Amino acid sequence: MPAAAATASGPGRRAGLDPDEVVAAALALVEAGGPEALTMRKLAAELGVGTTTIYWHVGSREELIAAVVRRRSEQQAATPIRGATPIDRIASVATHIMRGALDHPQVTTLAYQVGALSELEQPLEEALVAEIAAAGLRGRAAADALRAILLTVAGFIVVGLEDPATAKADARLFDRTIRAVIADRLPEEAS
Amino acid sequence: MPAAAATASGPGRRAGLDPDEVVAAALALVEAGGPEALTMRKLAAELGVGTTTIYWHVGSREELIAAVVRRRSEQQAATPIRGATPIDRIASVATHIMRGALDHPQVTTLAYQVGALSELEQPLEEALVAEIAAAGLRGRAAADALRAILLTVAGFIVVGLEDPATAKADARLFDRTIRAVIADRLPEEAS
DNA sequence: CAGTCTCTTGCACACTGTTCCAGATGCCCG
DNA sequence: CGGGCATCTGGAACAGTGTGCAAGAGACTG
Numbered sequence: 014m015p016a017a018a019a020t021a022s023g024p025g026r027r028a029g030l031d032p033d034e035v036v037a038a039a040l041a042l043v044e045a046g047g048p049e050a051l052t053m054r055k056l057a058a059e060l061g062v063g064t065t066t067i068y069w070h071v072g073s074r075e076e077l078i079a080a081v082v083r084r085r086s087e088q089q090a091a092t093p094i095r096g097a098t099p100i101d102r103i104a105s106v107a108t109h110i111m112r113g114a115l116d117h118p119q120v121t122t123l124a125y126q127v128g129a130l131s132e133l134e135q136p137l138e139e140a141l142v143a144e145i146a147a148a149g150l151r152g153r154a155a156a157d158a159l160r161a162i163l164l165t166v167a168g169f170i171v172v173g174l175e176d177p178a179t180a181k182a183d184a185r186l187f188d189r190t191i192r193a194v195i196a197d198r199l200p201e202e203a204s
Numbered sequence: 205m206p207a208a209a210a211t212a213s214g215p216g217r218r219a220g221l222d223p224d225e226v227v228a229a230a231l232a233l234v235e236a237g238g239p240e241a242l243t244m245r246k247l248a249a250e251l252g253v254g255t256t257t258i259y260w261h262v263g264s265r266e267e268l269i270a271a272v273v274r275r276r277s278e279q280q281a282a283t284p285i286r287g288a289t290p291i292d293r294i295a296s297v298a299t300h301i302m303r304g305a306l307d308h309p310q311v312t313t314l315a316y317q318v319g320a321l322s323e324l325e326q327p328l329e330e331a332l333v334a335e336i337a338a339a340g341l342r343g344r345a346a347a348d349a350l351r352a353i354l355l356t357v358a359g360f361i362v363v364g365l366e367d368p369a370t371a372k373a374d375a376r377l378f379d380r381t382i383r384a385v386i387a388d389r390l391p392e393e394a395s
Numbered sequence: 396c397a398g399t400c401t402c403t404t405g406c407a408c409a410c411t412g413t414t415c416c417a418g419a420t421g422c423c424c425g
Numbered sequence: 426c427g428g429g430c431a432t433c434t435g436g437a438a439c440a441g442t443g444t445g446c447a448a449g450a451g452a453c454t455g
Contacts, residue, residue: 030402030403052442052443053443053444054441054442054443062403062404063403063404064404064405064443064444065403065404065405065445065446066402066404068443068444068445069401069402069403070402073443073444074444125362128366130366157377160374160377161380161381163363164356164360164363164374164378164381165355165356165381165385167358167359167362168355168356168357168358168359168361168362170359171316171358171359172354172355175319175321183351183355186348186351186352186355187355189352189388190352190355190356190385193384193387193388194356194381194384197384243411244411244412244413245410245411245412248435253434253435254434254435254436255412255413255435255436256413256414256434256435256436257434257435259412259413259414260432260433260434261433264412264413265412
Protein backbone atom coordinates (compact mmCIF):
# COMPACT_ATOMS: atom_id res chain seq x y z
CA MET A 14 0.00 0.00 0.00
CA PRO A 15 1.91 2.97 -1.35
CA ALA A 16 -0.28 5.86 -0.38
CA ALA A 17 -0.90 6.82 3.20
CA ALA A 18 -4.64 6.47 2.78
CA ALA A 19 -5.09 8.33 6.01
CA THR A 20 -8.27 9.91 4.79
CA ALA A 21 -11.61 8.34 5.51
CA SER A 22 -12.69 5.41 3.43
CA GLY A 23 -14.85 6.00 0.43
CA PRO A 24 -15.11 5.32 -3.27
CA GLY A 25 -11.68 5.41 -4.80
CA ARG A 26 -9.79 5.18 -1.55
CA ARG A 27 -7.21 2.44 -1.94
CA ALA A 28 -7.60 -0.38 0.50
CA GLY A 29 -4.53 -2.26 -0.67
CA LEU A 30 -6.47 -5.44 -1.14
CA ASP A 31 -5.44 -8.32 -3.37
CA PRO A 32 -7.08 -11.65 -4.20
CA ASP A 33 -4.68 -13.59 -1.98
CA GLU A 34 -5.81 -11.70 1.09
CA VAL A 35 -9.42 -12.28 0.17
CA VAL A 36 -8.87 -16.00 -0.24
CA ALA A 37 -6.96 -16.21 3.03
CA ALA A 38 -9.73 -14.41 4.92
CA ALA A 39 -12.33 -16.61 3.26
CA LEU A 40 -10.44 -19.74 4.26
CA ALA A 41 -10.23 -18.52 7.84
CA LEU A 42 -13.93 -17.75 7.84
CA VAL A 43 -14.79 -21.22 6.60
CA GLU A 44 -12.52 -23.04 9.02
CA ALA A 45 -13.98 -21.03 11.87
CA GLY A 46 -17.66 -21.24 11.07
CA GLY A 47 -18.27 -23.73 8.32
CA PRO A 48 -19.43 -23.22 4.74
CA GLU A 49 -22.49 -21.19 5.65
CA ALA A 50 -20.29 -18.69 7.48
CA LEU A 51 -18.66 -17.74 4.20
CA THR A 52 -20.83 -14.80 3.26
CA MET A 53 -19.71 -12.10 0.90
CA ARG A 54 -20.86 -9.44 3.32
CA LYS A 55 -19.21 -11.06 6.34
CA LEU A 56 -16.03 -11.52 4.37
CA ALA A 57 -16.09 -7.88 3.28
CA ALA A 58 -16.69 -6.75 6.84
CA GLU A 59 -13.85 -8.94 8.06
CA LEU A 60 -11.53 -7.20 5.60
CA GLY A 61 -12.97 -3.79 6.38
CA VAL A 62 -14.08 -3.30 2.83
CA GLY A 63 -17.22 -2.91 0.77
CA THR A 64 -19.03 -5.96 -0.50
CA THR A 65 -18.56 -5.17 -4.15
CA THR A 66 -14.80 -4.89 -3.73
CA ILE A 67 -14.74 -8.62 -3.04
CA TYR A 68 -16.50 -9.20 -6.32
CA TRP A 69 -14.03 -7.07 -8.20
CA HIS A 70 -11.18 -9.22 -6.93
CA VAL A 71 -12.56 -12.74 -7.02
CA GLY A 72 -15.45 -12.58 -9.47
CA SER A 73 -18.13 -14.54 -7.68
CA ARG A 74 -18.71 -16.74 -4.69
CA GLU A 75 -18.12 -19.88 -6.71
CA GLU A 76 -14.79 -18.66 -8.03
CA LEU A 77 -13.83 -17.61 -4.53
CA ILE A 78 -14.64 -21.08 -3.23
CA ALA A 79 -12.64 -22.65 -6.02
CA ALA A 80 -9.68 -20.51 -5.02
CA VAL A 81 -10.14 -21.42 -1.36
CA VAL A 82 -10.16 -25.10 -2.21
CA ARG A 83 -7.08 -24.70 -4.36
CA ARG A 84 -5.29 -22.91 -1.54
CA ARG A 85 -6.19 -25.61 0.95
CA SER A 86 -5.14 -28.22 -1.55
CA GLU A 87 -1.69 -26.65 -1.75
CA GLN A 88 -1.38 -26.50 2.03
CA GLN A 89 -2.09 -30.19 2.14
CA ALA A 90 1.51 -30.62 1.15
CA ALA A 91 3.27 -33.81 0.27
CA THR A 92 3.08 -36.05 3.30
CA PRO A 93 5.55 -38.91 3.66
CA ILE A 94 4.43 -42.25 2.34
CA ARG A 95 5.18 -45.07 4.73
CA GLY A 96 5.39 -48.79 4.19
CA ALA A 97 7.59 -51.26 2.42
CA THR A 98 5.07 -53.40 0.56
CA PRO A 99 2.87 -51.95 -2.19
CA ILE A 100 -0.27 -52.57 -0.19
CA ASP A 101 1.18 -50.74 2.80
CA ARG A 102 2.20 -47.78 0.70
CA ILE A 103 -1.11 -47.51 -1.12
CA ALA A 104 -3.00 -47.83 2.14
CA SER A 105 -0.77 -45.12 3.56
CA VAL A 106 -1.70 -42.69 0.82
CA ALA A 107 -5.37 -43.55 1.13
CA THR A 108 -5.20 -42.91 4.85
CA HIS A 109 -3.52 -39.58 4.23
CA ILE A 110 -6.31 -38.59 1.89
CA MET A 111 -8.95 -39.41 4.45
CA ARG A 112 -7.12 -37.86 7.36
CA GLY A 113 -6.39 -34.68 5.40
CA ALA A 114 -10.04 -34.35 4.51
CA LEU A 115 -11.30 -34.99 8.02
CA ASP A 116 -8.71 -32.74 9.63
CA HIS A 117 -10.37 -29.82 7.87
CA PRO A 118 -13.99 -30.87 7.73
CA GLN A 119 -15.31 -27.40 7.00
CA VAL A 120 -13.28 -26.86 3.85
CA THR A 121 -13.90 -30.42 2.77
CA THR A 122 -17.63 -29.93 3.15
CA LEU A 123 -17.40 -26.70 1.19
CA ALA A 124 -15.48 -28.42 -1.58
CA TYR A 125 -17.99 -31.23 -1.74
CA GLN A 126 -20.90 -28.82 -1.95
CA VAL A 127 -19.52 -27.21 -5.09
CA GLY A 128 -18.35 -30.51 -6.53
CA ALA A 129 -14.66 -29.72 -6.11
CA LEU A 130 -13.78 -32.64 -3.88
CA SER A 131 -11.57 -34.23 -6.51
CA GLU A 132 -9.61 -31.01 -6.93
CA LEU A 133 -9.08 -30.83 -3.19
CA GLU A 134 -7.46 -34.26 -3.17
CA GLN A 135 -5.63 -33.91 -6.45
CA PRO A 136 -2.03 -33.86 -5.14
CA LEU A 137 -2.54 -36.95 -3.01
CA GLU A 138 -4.49 -38.56 -5.79
CA GLU A 139 -1.45 -38.27 -8.00
CA ALA A 140 0.65 -39.90 -5.32
CA LEU A 141 -1.86 -42.70 -5.28
CA VAL A 142 -1.54 -43.10 -9.02
CA ALA A 143 2.21 -43.35 -8.68
CA GLU A 144 2.02 -46.01 -5.97
CA ILE A 145 -0.46 -48.03 -7.95
CA ALA A 146 1.87 -47.96 -10.92
CA ALA A 147 4.74 -48.91 -8.67
CA ALA A 148 2.71 -51.89 -7.55
CA GLY A 149 2.74 -53.14 -11.12
CA LEU A 150 -0.72 -52.15 -12.31
CA ARG A 151 -1.14 -50.59 -15.75
CA GLY A 152 -3.88 -49.35 -18.00
CA ARG A 153 -7.40 -50.38 -17.23
CA ALA A 154 -6.46 -52.38 -14.17
CA ALA A 155 -4.66 -49.38 -12.70
CA ALA A 156 -7.53 -47.02 -13.50
CA ASP A 157 -10.08 -49.36 -11.93
CA ALA A 158 -7.95 -49.87 -8.86
CA LEU A 159 -7.56 -46.12 -8.46
CA ARG A 160 -11.25 -45.47 -8.77
CA ALA A 161 -12.24 -48.30 -6.46
CA ILE A 162 -9.90 -46.99 -3.80
CA LEU A 163 -11.00 -43.38 -4.23
CA LEU A 164 -14.67 -44.26 -4.06
CA THR A 165 -14.15 -46.29 -0.92
CA VAL A 166 -12.20 -43.48 0.68
CA ALA A 167 -14.96 -41.06 -0.34
CA GLY A 168 -17.48 -43.04 1.66
CA PHE A 169 -15.45 -42.83 4.82
CA ILE A 170 -14.86 -39.13 4.28
CA VAL A 171 -18.45 -38.22 3.64
CA VAL A 172 -19.79 -40.13 6.60
CA GLY A 173 -16.94 -38.89 8.75
CA LEU A 174 -17.88 -35.32 7.89
CA GLU A 175 -21.35 -35.80 9.23
CA ASP A 176 -20.21 -37.38 12.48
CA PRO A 177 -16.66 -36.36 13.41
CA ALA A 178 -16.96 -38.09 16.78
CA THR A 179 -17.27 -41.63 15.47
CA ALA A 180 -14.92 -40.83 12.60
CA LYS A 181 -12.00 -41.42 14.95
CA ALA A 182 -13.39 -44.79 15.91
CA ASP A 183 -13.63 -45.71 12.25
CA ALA A 184 -9.86 -45.57 11.78
CA ARG A 185 -9.40 -49.31 12.31
CA LEU A 186 -12.40 -50.08 10.19
CA PHE A 187 -11.02 -47.92 7.43
CA ASP A 188 -7.61 -49.54 7.50
CA ARG A 189 -8.95 -53.04 7.23
CA THR A 190 -11.52 -52.13 4.59
CA ILE A 191 -9.18 -50.20 2.34
CA ARG A 192 -6.65 -53.02 2.55
CA ALA A 193 -9.29 -55.48 1.45
CA VAL A 194 -10.11 -53.29 -1.53
CA ILE A 195 -6.45 -52.82 -2.42
CA ALA A 196 -5.58 -56.50 -2.02
CA ASP A 197 -8.45 -57.33 -4.36
CA ARG A 198 -6.78 -55.27 -7.06
CA LEU A 199 -3.14 -56.11 -6.57
CA PRO A 200 -1.30 -58.90 -8.39
CA GLU A 201 -0.64 -62.14 -6.55
CA GLU A 202 2.85 -61.53 -5.20
CA ALA A 203 1.68 -58.82 -2.78
CA SER A 204 0.34 -59.96 0.55
CA MET B 205 -64.71 -22.98 -1.08
CA PRO B 206 -67.80 -24.63 0.43
CA ALA B 207 -67.30 -27.35 2.92
CA ALA B 208 -67.61 -30.83 1.48
CA ALA B 209 -65.04 -31.91 4.04
CA ALA B 210 -66.83 -35.05 5.06
CA THR B 211 -63.95 -36.77 6.76
CA ALA B 212 -62.65 -33.80 8.64
CA SER B 213 -60.40 -34.83 11.45
CA GLY B 214 -61.04 -31.71 13.43
CA PRO B 215 -63.27 -28.70 13.69
CA GLY B 216 -62.79 -25.70 11.49
CA ARG B 217 -61.40 -27.70 8.64
CA ARG B 218 -62.34 -25.90 5.43
CA ALA B 219 -60.24 -26.30 2.35
CA GLY B 220 -58.68 -29.47 1.15
CA LEU B 221 -55.08 -29.06 2.07
CA ASP B 222 -53.35 -31.53 4.34
CA PRO B 223 -49.73 -32.34 5.11
CA ASP B 224 -49.76 -35.35 2.80
CA GLU B 225 -50.56 -33.17 -0.19
CA VAL B 226 -47.84 -30.75 0.78
CA VAL B 227 -45.28 -33.53 1.09
CA ALA B 228 -46.33 -35.03 -2.23
CA ALA B 229 -46.03 -31.70 -4.01
CA ALA B 230 -42.66 -31.08 -2.36
CA LEU B 231 -41.41 -34.47 -3.48
CA ALA B 232 -42.52 -33.78 -7.03
CA LEU B 233 -40.80 -30.41 -6.94
CA VAL B 234 -37.54 -31.94 -5.76
CA GLU B 235 -37.55 -34.77 -8.28
CA ALA B 236 -38.23 -32.27 -11.05
CA GLY B 237 -35.77 -29.56 -10.19
CA GLY B 238 -33.42 -30.73 -7.48
CA PRO B 239 -33.07 -29.63 -3.87
CA GLU B 240 -32.76 -25.94 -4.66
CA ALA B 241 -36.09 -26.03 -6.48
CA LEU B 242 -37.83 -26.82 -3.21
CA THR B 243 -38.77 -23.32 -2.16
CA MET B 244 -41.54 -22.59 0.26
CA ARG B 245 -42.96 -19.96 -2.07
CA LYS B 246 -42.75 -22.16 -5.17
CA LEU B 247 -44.36 -24.98 -3.25
CA ALA B 248 -47.16 -22.71 -2.07
CA ALA B 249 -47.72 -21.42 -5.58
CA GLU B 250 -47.79 -24.98 -6.90
CA LEU B 251 -50.56 -25.77 -4.45
CA GLY B 252 -52.36 -22.48 -5.10
CA VAL B 253 -52.01 -21.46 -1.52
CA GLY B 254 -50.33 -18.82 0.60
CA THR B 255 -46.80 -19.31 1.81
CA THR B 256 -47.70 -19.27 5.46
CA THR B 257 -50.23 -22.04 5.01
CA ILE B 258 -47.36 -24.37 4.21
CA TYR B 259 -45.72 -23.46 7.47
CA TRP B 260 -48.86 -24.14 9.40
CA HIS B 261 -49.03 -27.65 7.99
CA VAL B 262 -45.43 -28.77 8.02
CA GLY B 263 -43.72 -26.50 10.50
CA SER B 264 -40.55 -25.60 8.70
CA ARG B 265 -38.49 -26.45 5.68
CA GLU B 266 -36.41 -28.92 7.62
CA GLU B 267 -39.44 -30.80 8.91
CA LEU B 268 -40.87 -30.79 5.42
CA ILE B 269 -37.70 -32.29 4.04
CA ALA B 270 -37.68 -34.92 6.76
CA ALA B 271 -41.22 -35.86 5.75
CA VAL B 272 -40.25 -35.96 2.08
CA VAL B 273 -37.35 -38.27 2.83
CA ARG B 274 -39.59 -40.50 4.93
CA ARG B 275 -42.11 -40.68 2.11
CA ARG B 276 -39.44 -41.59 -0.43
CA SER B 277 -38.04 -44.14 1.99
CA GLU B 278 -41.42 -45.84 2.14
CA GLN B 279 -41.74 -45.84 -1.63
CA GLN B 280 -38.43 -47.60 -1.85
CA ALA B 281 -40.30 -50.78 -1.15
CA ALA B 282 -38.87 -54.14 -0.28
CA THR B 283 -37.01 -55.37 -3.32
CA PRO B 284 -36.28 -59.06 -3.66
CA ILE B 285 -32.94 -60.28 -2.39
CA ARG B 286 -31.20 -62.52 -4.86
CA GLY B 287 -28.42 -65.02 -4.42
CA ALA B 288 -27.85 -68.32 -2.68
CA THR B 289 -24.60 -67.73 -0.86
CA PRO B 290 -24.34 -65.18 1.96
CA ILE B 291 -21.94 -63.03 -0.04
CA ASP B 292 -24.31 -62.96 -2.98
CA ARG B 293 -27.23 -61.99 -0.82
CA ILE B 294 -25.36 -59.27 1.04
CA ALA B 295 -23.98 -57.88 -2.20
CA SER B 296 -27.51 -57.93 -3.58
CA VAL B 297 -28.82 -55.77 -0.75
CA ALA B 298 -25.87 -53.41 -1.02
CA THR B 299 -26.53 -53.04 -4.74
CA HIS B 300 -30.18 -52.30 -4.04
CA ILE B 301 -29.20 -49.57 -1.64
CA MET B 302 -26.93 -47.92 -4.16
CA ARG B 303 -29.33 -48.31 -7.06
CA GLY B 304 -32.24 -46.96 -5.03
CA ALA B 305 -30.22 -43.92 -4.09
CA LEU B 306 -28.97 -43.23 -7.60
CA ASP B 307 -32.36 -43.81 -9.19
CA HIS B 308 -33.60 -40.73 -7.34
CA PRO B 309 -30.51 -38.57 -7.16
CA GLN B 310 -32.38 -35.38 -6.31
CA VAL B 311 -34.05 -36.73 -3.20
CA THR B 312 -30.88 -38.50 -2.18
CA THR B 313 -28.94 -35.27 -2.48
CA LEU B 314 -31.60 -33.51 -0.45
CA ALA B 315 -31.44 -36.16 2.24
CA TYR B 316 -27.68 -35.95 2.38
CA GLN B 317 -27.75 -32.18 2.71
CA VAL B 318 -29.84 -32.37 5.85
CA GLY B 319 -27.98 -35.38 7.19
CA ALA B 320 -30.89 -37.75 6.72
CA LEU B 321 -29.18 -40.20 4.40
CA SER B 322 -29.29 -42.99 6.95
CA GLU B 323 -33.01 -42.56 7.42
CA LEU B 324 -33.52 -42.75 3.68
CA GLU B 325 -31.83 -46.12 3.52
CA GLN B 326 -33.20 -47.44 6.78
CA PRO B 327 -35.46 -50.20 5.42
CA LEU B 328 -32.76 -51.66 3.22
CA GLU B 329 -30.26 -51.19 5.98
CA GLU B 330 -32.35 -53.47 8.16
CA ALA B 331 -32.40 -56.05 5.42
CA LEU B 332 -28.64 -55.81 5.34
CA VAL B 333 -28.47 -56.41 9.08
CA ALA B 334 -30.61 -59.50 8.67
CA GLU B 335 -28.44 -60.92 5.90
CA ILE B 336 -25.29 -60.28 7.87
CA ALA B 337 -26.75 -62.15 10.80
CA ALA B 338 -27.82 -64.95 8.48
CA ALA B 339 -24.24 -65.16 7.31
CA GLY B 340 -23.23 -66.08 10.84
CA LEU B 341 -21.85 -62.79 12.11
CA ARG B 342 -22.76 -61.60 15.62
CA GLY B 343 -22.01 -58.71 17.91
CA ARG B 344 -19.00 -56.60 17.18
CA ALA B 345 -18.07 -58.50 14.03
CA ALA B 346 -21.56 -57.99 12.64
CA ALA B 347 -21.60 -54.30 13.56
CA ASP B 348 -18.21 -53.72 11.95
CA ALA B 349 -19.19 -55.61 8.82
CA LEU B 350 -22.38 -53.57 8.52
CA ARG B 351 -20.57 -50.28 8.92
CA ALA B 352 -17.77 -51.22 6.53
CA ILE B 353 -20.30 -52.15 3.88
CA LEU B 354 -22.44 -49.06 4.43
CA LEU B 355 -19.46 -46.72 4.28
CA THR B 356 -18.25 -48.31 1.08
CA VAL B 357 -21.68 -48.03 -0.46
CA ALA B 358 -21.84 -44.39 0.67
CA GLY B 359 -18.74 -43.59 -1.35
CA PHE B 360 -20.20 -44.96 -4.56
CA ILE B 361 -23.47 -43.14 -3.89
CA VAL B 362 -21.94 -39.78 -3.18
CA VAL B 363 -19.65 -39.83 -6.18
CA GLY B 364 -22.43 -41.21 -8.32
CA LEU B 365 -24.64 -38.29 -7.35
CA GLU B 366 -22.10 -35.84 -8.67
CA ASP B 367 -21.63 -37.62 -11.95
CA PRO B 368 -24.64 -39.73 -12.92
CA ALA B 369 -23.15 -40.47 -16.32
CA THR B 370 -20.19 -42.47 -15.12
CA ALA B 371 -22.22 -43.90 -12.27
CA LYS B 372 -23.61 -46.49 -14.67
CA ALA B 373 -20.14 -47.46 -15.71
CA ASP B 374 -19.19 -47.95 -12.08
CA ALA B 375 -21.64 -50.83 -11.66
CA ARG B 376 -19.02 -53.50 -12.30
CA LEU B 377 -16.51 -51.68 -10.16
CA PHE B 378 -19.02 -51.53 -7.36
CA ASP B 379 -19.87 -55.20 -7.53
CA ARG B 380 -16.29 -56.33 -7.32
CA THR B 381 -15.37 -53.83 -4.63
CA ILE B 382 -18.31 -54.52 -2.37
CA ARG B 383 -17.67 -58.25 -2.69
CA ALA B 384 -14.08 -57.74 -1.61
CA VAL B 385 -15.24 -55.83 1.45
CA ILE B 386 -17.88 -58.43 2.29
CA ALA B 387 -15.56 -61.39 1.79
CA ASP B 388 -13.09 -59.72 4.13
CA ARG B 389 -15.70 -59.83 6.87
CA LEU B 390 -17.31 -63.20 6.31
CA PRO B 391 -16.24 -66.43 8.03
CA GLU B 392 -14.11 -68.87 6.08
CA GLU B 393 -16.74 -71.20 4.70
CA ALA B 394 -18.19 -68.58 2.36
CA SER B 395 -16.56 -68.13 -1.00
C1' DC C 396 -2.19 19.49 -16.98
C1' DA C 397 -5.63 16.05 -19.17
C1' DG C 398 -6.76 11.32 -19.90
C1' DT C 399 -7.24 6.75 -18.64
C1' DC C 400 -6.98 2.73 -15.91
C1' DT C 401 -7.60 0.59 -11.41
C1' DC C 402 -9.91 -0.01 -7.77
C1' DT C 403 -13.81 1.05 -4.17
C1' DT C 404 -18.32 2.06 -2.82
C1' DG C 405 -23.53 2.58 -1.75
C1' DC C 406 -27.72 1.34 -3.54
C1' DA C 407 -30.93 -1.70 -5.47
C1' DC C 408 -32.88 -6.11 -7.19
C1' DA C 409 -34.56 -10.62 -6.81
C1' DC C 410 -34.45 -14.10 -4.07
C1' DT C 411 -34.55 -17.08 0.42
C1' DG C 412 -36.78 -18.96 5.20
C1' DT C 413 -39.61 -17.38 8.76
C1' DT C 414 -42.72 -14.69 11.94
C1' DC C 415 -46.75 -11.65 13.12
C1' DC C 416 -51.15 -10.48 12.99
C1' DA C 417 -55.50 -9.94 11.09
C1' DG C 418 -58.88 -12.47 9.45
C1' DA C 419 -61.95 -16.12 7.67
C1' DT C 420 -64.37 -20.76 8.44
C1' DG C 421 -66.54 -24.42 10.63
C1' DC C 422 -67.67 -27.34 14.92
C1' DC C 423 -69.31 -27.61 19.81
C1' DC C 424 -71.88 -26.15 23.66
C1' DG C 425 -75.04 -23.36 26.14
C1' DC D 426 -80.22 -20.12 17.45
C1' DG D 427 -75.92 -17.71 18.83
C1' DG D 428 -71.68 -17.04 21.07
C1' DG D 429 -67.03 -19.25 21.84
C1' DC D 430 -63.23 -21.45 20.18
C1' DA D 431 -60.10 -24.21 17.68
C1' DT D 432 -58.66 -24.71 13.04
C1' DC D 433 -56.97 -22.91 9.08
C1' DT D 434 -55.46 -18.96 5.63
C1' DG D 435 -52.91 -15.23 3.76
C1' DG D 436 -50.71 -10.46 3.19
C1' DA D 437 -46.99 -7.86 4.91
C1' DA D 438 -42.69 -7.53 6.85
C1' DC D 439 -37.95 -8.80 8.63
C1' DA D 440 -33.36 -10.30 8.24
C1' DG D 441 -30.61 -12.51 5.45
C1' DT D 442 -28.38 -14.12 0.79
C1' DG D 443 -25.66 -13.43 -4.01
C1' DT D 444 -25.10 -10.14 -7.48
C1' DG D 445 -25.36 -5.96 -10.98
C1' DC D 446 -25.02 -0.92 -11.79
C1' DA D 447 -23.21 3.44 -12.05
C1' DA D 448 -20.63 6.80 -9.85
C1' DG D 449 -16.65 8.28 -7.74
C1' DA D 450 -11.63 8.75 -5.93
C1' DG D 451 -6.97 7.76 -6.52
C1' DA D 452 -2.77 6.73 -9.22
C1' DC D 453 -0.27 6.31 -13.30
C1' DT D 454 0.78 7.94 -18.35
C1' DG D 455 1.13 11.03 -21.97
